[in-house]
Amino acid sequence: MSETTPIIEMRKIKKVFPGVMALSDVDFRLFRNEVHAIMGQNGAGKSTLIKVLTGVYEQDSGEIFLEGKSIRPDSPLAAQKLGIHTVYQEVNLCLNLSVAENIFIGKEPMKFGKIDWKAMNRKSEEVLARLNIDIDVTKTLSYYSIAIQQMVAIARVLDSSAKVLILDEPTSSLDEGEVEQLFKVIKKLRDDGLAILFITHFLDQTYQIADRITVLKNGEFIGEYKTEALPKLELIARMLGKELSEFHSTTHDEEKKKASAQAVTDTGTLMSARNLGRQGSIAPFNLNLEGGDVLGLAGLLGSGRTEMAKLLFGIDGADQGDIFIKGRKTAINSPRNAMMAGIGFCSEDRKNEGIFAELTIRENIILALQTRQGVLRFLSMKKQQEIADQLIGSLGIKTPSGENTASQLSGGNQQKVMLARWLATDPMILILDEPTRGIDVGAKREIMELILDLSKKGLGVLFISSEFDEVIRCSTRVAVLKDKAKIAELSGEEMTESGIMHTIAGGK
């Protein structure tokens, strides 16, 4: 790889959204004949950077150079005209049209004022042949698998004067064989002179395909590295924004040790999963949750934490394996089933999947209980207020009254309302997906203390967080996830931040 002028150079890109600094002075370089991966946790600014490059957003300051010339694409179309093409995870093609048409629509070969279908089909076959694909191009696109559809999307781009190809999470719905096929295509295109920007959450795939890696964190540029010069462990550290030496190798939290020492009225195994899995979502895993357990799920973004939670709560149906509740095999295929079995679930997406901002705090708290009771057995207002007030008190939700709307609460207090909602149903098991995200440090502490309290009372808690230190501080055991599979379970001495990192970096 010669260090000539980069085909794309982004300098000091800054983008501010109301209240959020999405990108602050980010630099990015992309060269011909290379596959470049952008890595970063949630909110790192990966997608914002891509959107600036492809003209979806306009940067507030900073410059983009294409082959040394300053550009400022103001729409995806403008970017395409410059030779910057994107293939999204959701294939943006028309399933009702033929493969050939999807490649050529908008630039069909014409003959005597009409579309020359023969030429179009022939040319499509030629373009696909470049990708080593040999299919009937006259069939409708819907006939083919997602993998083929993605190749067709790439083929559409290739026909024009493409210089830069951006692949946004292209592998997330592909199986192993398909990924391999896609990688062959990517390598071929790279060798043909294209610059490829590859975005993925899969660590191993990054190391398989990328020549160079740029790491972002919280909208800031952390560094640009050659892949071979950046060990996995270091990459993870950079993504989390810490130096390796910062990771202590001891568990250091007094409180938790106390908690586990006092250990709890043992209520036996509450829930266990055997070979539970769902294709395209998470590989089959085993899991055991006992009363008083706080089982932490640790992993990078996209490692399958949320997918696992959704499977256990019945939001996504498992396509293999069983769930046992208190030793009895139980079919959990809807959130309602899960609720009846005594499971509560706080979603990571508090705003959209959890809190009803227009309802009062009381109504928000009563919701799950009412659902469990059925619509007919209505809870009297007095009873509702009693339950709500008691929970508001015991969780320390800061509000003048239960009749205020939930929208008036801070993030941390909203999170407590979510907790209260499930506690009202008196659950055995609580699944908490990122309960500490987006709330201030004080509120985080309170939430974590609550979790420990609950576990002392014999509840089983599944705790998900992208902050490894939080997971360790709260949990009695930690399950480590990577690339949509559970790869290890750590406890006791092994349960440290560096332990988790080594486990993730070490592969399966």
Added chain:
Amino acid sequence: MKTKSIINSRDIPMLVVMILFVLMFGVGSVMFRGFFSMQNFLNLFIDNAYLIIMAVGMTFVIISGGIDLSVGSMLALSTMVTSSLLEKSHWNPVCVILIVLAMGVALGLFMGYLIRKFDLPPFIVTLAGLYFARGLCYVVSVDTIAINDGFWQTMAHGQINIIGNNFISPSVIIAIVVLIAGIFISRSTKFGRTVFAIGGNEQSAVLMGLPVARTKVLLYAFSGFCSALAGIVFTFYTLSGYALDGSGMEMDAIATVVIGGTLLTGGVGSILGTLFGVFIYGTIQVLIVFQGTLNSWWTRIAVGFLVCVFCVFQRILESRGTKEKRKDTSAKAEKTPVKG
């Protein structure tokens, strides 16, 4: 791995419509003496020329995922303006035709503009168009206006002999020209293919760089043109303009398009299918006339039944298609050759 199946699964609805038409015509031929004749077949064209023209425009709109409810009223307005200009203002017939067609295009353009500019549902905008055009009819005249113009008389009574003693009317020629144009546009022009793309996935169409906005506006203009032309052809039958003409005809047009295999959700359909949709619609009417004792309203019941059956049939075909595909592609993933 190339497997070119003889029948593309996309064409199945089309085949079914054709077979259904042949069956219905066959049943009529067996049951009723004098039913089976070339002329009786040509009558389908003669009696439904205006519906064919209107349905061609409607097919494009529906393929794009939209709907045009204004076509029946537009036909009426077209008959009113035609008859009024001819009889009250005594304009030149050619001028009248041009003006009426321009009016159809203009109203269609305006509706298309509203739909695109304000991102309004076509259902609502064309519903407004339906009321607006119908109301305008009464502004022109509350009463029937008879047409005595010489050119119109010739068009109304003209017969063109083809194959032996059989004949067609000038209207049929117009309908066939529109049909051929429709087939050409849908298959061989960028505009036509963009319509299919929009119906398949509008967002993708935008991202693929297709002129979605322009196409959507032109679509409704085209449909307006078709219904105005249908109105002119309609006056060749009735030799009059009347404000109540074509009420409910938008539904007939939609029904024939759906029977013809076009998906109401957009993306799939054909002009030829629509022609057969009209044929089936016409055959039902003829069958009921031949039968003699049934009330003509039975046409509606039969059409309603058919529309229902066809929608269910298409849905079943669709879901079977996806199931097959799943099996197929999982097998394919292994087999797709990677020469590399």
